[in-house]
Amino acid sequence: MTEDDATVRLPARQAAAPGAAAPPRGGGGPRAALIGAALLAAGIAIALAVAVGAAWYMFGRQAPPEPPPKPEASAAMAPPSMPAPSLPAPTPPVVPVPAPAIGPPIATEDEILAHQARAPTVFRLAENPHVFIIDFPSLASQGAALNRVAALVEKVGQPRDRVLDDAALARAIAANGDTPDTYYYGHNYRGRDVERFFALADRDGIALTPEETWLRGEVARLRRLLPPSEDFAMISVPGLGPRVDATMRRAILHHEIGHGHFFTNARFAAHVARVWREVFTEAERASFRAFLEREGYDPALEEVMMNEAMAYLLFTPDARFFSPSHAGLTDARAAEIAAALRAGAPR
Secondary structure, eight states: OOTTOOOOOOOOOOOOOTTOOOOOGGGSHHHHHHHHHHHHHHHHHHHHHHHHHHHHHHHOOSOOOOOOOOOOOBTTBOOTTSOOOOOOOOOOOOOOOOOOOOOOOEEOHHHHHHOOOSSOEEEEETTOTTEEEEEESSHHHHHHHHHHHHHHHTBTTSOSSSOOOHHHHHHHHHHTTOOTTTSOSSOEEEHHHHHHHHHHHHHHTOOOOHHHHHHHHHHHHHHTTSOTTOOOEEEEEEOSBTTBOHHHHHHHHHHHHHHHHHHHOHHHHHHHHHHHHHTSOHHHHHHHHHHHHHTTBOTTOHHHHHHHHHHHHHSOOOTTTOOGGGGTOOHHHHHHHHHHHHTTSOO
């Protein structure tokens, strides 16, 4: 059988060799028959083996099947005998915690009066911690820090939506018949009003004085001392000088503290508003508005009118600043109104 012939063939009977004796007829008997049968079976077995080998040679010459591929290694699957190494937990970044604002010293009214400032100094009022007092060395330093705030917040004839530049402020002070020192002898504002002043100055590119720049830093410091929902009062008092003696200084501070209570005590402010509406007559309110306008206040600001009326009647013990006749009141009538205001004043 050739490679091209896949048919299994039985081998042909071989011819007797020359000279060999021919087998006896009839198969040579039983022994011969057995030998022949054995030879035939062996030949068949050999033929089958050859056929199987040829078939494998022709059709089975293929590579043995490959074993199934091993699973690829991955970061998520490690060999059972080698558990995945545990990575160290990432270290969170260090976030710096801002240092808490350091509050100004707490002082009573008498302690503030005893202080002699060589530079602007802030105190926190002992009886009302929402009131902060700036003790200025002089009227000049006080005015340089706060005159433009006054023009924005409450001065008559001045804009409420922009900050005056230096030239416009000088004209406003002159038109009021004052000097930078006497534009106000004392100041009082809500913290948010002072913050609005700086926001408007930034918006309009108004250059600040060194005193205003210092004030800005102090306002930011004081704001951090209180919850965002709470406001504070900022008031001022000048140091002793040619225009301010000790009695005047005491009257100025006491007057401004009255405003501080109004700004920070909602119950007291509501009481003052009720007395202004119900105890003052319309003529008395008009007379007080005229007096306050002469002092430079904007009479259209109703809250300023009632706040100042209260402070002059209750917290100004110096006739050089106020007497009932300045507002067209008799002493007896002024005493009646003051008693009504005092009934709801902080103790």
